Amino acid sequence: MRIIDSLEFIDSNEDGVFITHEKSTKRYPLHQHQKGQLTYVEGGITYVTIDSVTYVVPAKYFFWIPKGVPHILRLSHSATVLHSLYYYTHDDDKDPFYTKLGIYGASDLLIEMIGYTACWHDQMVDHNTPNFVFLQALKNILPTFIDKNMQLQLPFSDNPRMIKITDYLDVHFGLPLTLTDISSKFNMSERSVSRLFQAELQISFLQYLKTLRIVKAIELLMKTERSVSEIANAVGYVTLGSFSNTFYEFTGMRPLEMRRNR
Secondary structure, three states, X not given: OOHHHOHHHHOOOOOOEEEEEEEOOOEEEEEOOOOEEEEEEEOOEEEEEEOOEEXXXXXXXXXXXXXXXXXXXXXXXXXXXXXXXXXXXXXXXXXXXXXXXXXXXXXXXXXXXXXXXXXXXXXXXXXXXXXXXXXHHHHHHHHHHHHHEOXXXXXXXXXXXXXXXXXXXXXXXXXXXXXXXXXXHOOOOHHHHHHHHHHHHOOOHHHHHHXXXXXXXXXXXXXXOOOHHHHHHHOOOOOHHHHHHHHHHHHOOOHHHHHHOO
């Protein structure tokens, strides 16, 4: 059962946990549910869009979406498997973790626990189900990951001028681009471009380009066998050290470490 086809069923038992493990379609359109969503990403990259901001979730990370939050899911690879548990919310007030969007590196223990739930695939599990206490324990340990929150955000805008610029950057991110280059390319003053980024994306041009390059680097690490040096050069970095340090600043891990996680 595809999640987008089972939204009513997900919310049918407020005290239960709906579980699905699926090699997914490329995109889930905007939707929401009254359960907290725990999803572990196996392989590839998943993009979660909420309030015009896209969050990047690499393989071996999991994300938590609080109840009632409209979101879009998009997958970068057809082999990506999403392991999702839709949780009851009556006890969410016991920890701030459950009320905020979060993206976290998954421990081996958590991966094993989520893997065990495959025995309940496409089922609503509640107190009447044997071993329901296992699912309660799984939810209870989630706040221990709160210090590992990685929110790599790539904002977007429906503004036509902004779309033209970001579409251009999406193709030419590897070039040594400057604010002057973009201003000249789109016949705007540097001040106007800077104001446009701040007004539409709440981020500077340079910070947007920096984030975009790291997102592209993650995609290359996950989907190709190119060396880290080649990837650094492809996304616009002159030195490997600078690339590695910036990558760590955004993700909390080195490029090779993330590649080993795919």
